[in-house]
Amino acid sequence: AQKITQTQPGMFVQEKEAVTLDCTYDTSDPSYGLFWYKQPSSGEMIFLIYQGSYDQQNATEGRYSLNFQKARKSANLVISASQLGDSAMYFCAMREVYQAGTALIFGKGTTLSVSS
């Protein structure tokens, strides 16, 4: 069963507009962490934002904010005032517990295209 679901394969937005990228997750652990990464066409994975399950407030990092709705198991990324450089693939991820360690499991990603 998919643990991280990103239902939007592609999103289109104009410069200066805000955009929300959806992410829902599935876990029975009370303690977990959620991450968003950006992958531009050059291919590197850029960490954007982190939200812990016990964090009282939604995480924010500059123009990025995470709309964390625990009861709905959603962790949407909000990008305010989109810029052309925001065009990239965006991945939602959750820390998964394995037998002896933890690792990130990723959603399938959303491609964001920002136009002028």
Next chain:
Amino acid sequence: DTAVSQTPKYLVTQMGNDKSIKCEQNLGHDTMYWYKQDSKKFLKIMFSYNNKELIINETVPNRFSPKSPDKAHLNLHINSLELGDSAVYFCASSQGNTIYFGEGSWLTVV
């Protein structure tokens, strides 16, 4: 200084060959990973090491063998390369909730 560096960045090789990808991190992190990103951009964990000890091995064919000579290095050796091994391989390191990825190694098997 690059925090997590991988070499080579691009690798084109023939089926049946053996190749290695090297990874080094200068962040002082205890845990390192190898991820594979397939042609559909799906990222999947392959291995994880903590302080040179293998802690995650996710049903990867045994043609893939990770080696960690010290906690700052995690190398990936692939024997008898197959067409399906063509992918981008990412090294990552973490400490707590901070997880950083290398720039990726593009492997093409022809």
